[in-house]
């Protein structure tokens with residue numbers, strides 16, 4: 206049976222704190238981004254539509270049922286169906302986050318995958334960051350496009366759009382976002398200096414094996430080891446166009 210370590214009041218404060226952090230760290234602009242957390246077996250707490258997430262107060266958050274229908278007369282995020290899909294596909298997680306971190310998104314705009322093994326910490330804790338092909342934001346297309354890939358990874362890069370992270374609690378969703386954007390920033394800076402060398406096969410093998418020692422490699426949610434090993438040796442360059 207699922208446990209709920211936080212009260213609704215605590216969750217309301219956490220979502221406001223994360224919204225402010227995402228805004229202050231430049232991971233969202235204006236009213237971008239949205240957050241969702243399970244309150245209990247029947248209700249979700251979600252960020253409201255068209256509100257600056259850096260300036261929310263706990264009373265502004267919206268309570269919905271598990272299908273994303275408001276239970277308190279509030280207007281939930283326009284991406285509520287995306288959060289519903291993520292939580293439906295991943296009964297093991299209790300929170301989901303969506304943001305538009307600029308370094309991460311710039312890789313997608315340039316057609317450079319973030320699935321190469323460049324930063325050791327990312328290989329160990331996340332594995333690869335898969336990119337989900339473009340789907341129109343705010344439509345049913347988007348949640349449907351995430352259902353299958355979110356079963357295999359806690360972090361997804363949405364092509365030309367943003368990032369999705371899922372975790373056991375909203376602070377850990379933020380942690381994943383912060384890690385990926387920091388890695389994307391370092392990689393971006395390295396590319397300005399002439400290139401970001403990928404780790405070689407042997408280095409990736411050792412990192413992947415260390416995940417098991419650290420206990421982060423036991424879950425199916427980590428991107429597949431084999432793919433990480435295959436991708437590691439490919440250079441960090443733009444994908445050839447059609």
Ligand SMILES: [Zn+2]
Nearest residue numbers: 238342366367
């Ligand atoms: Zn978005």
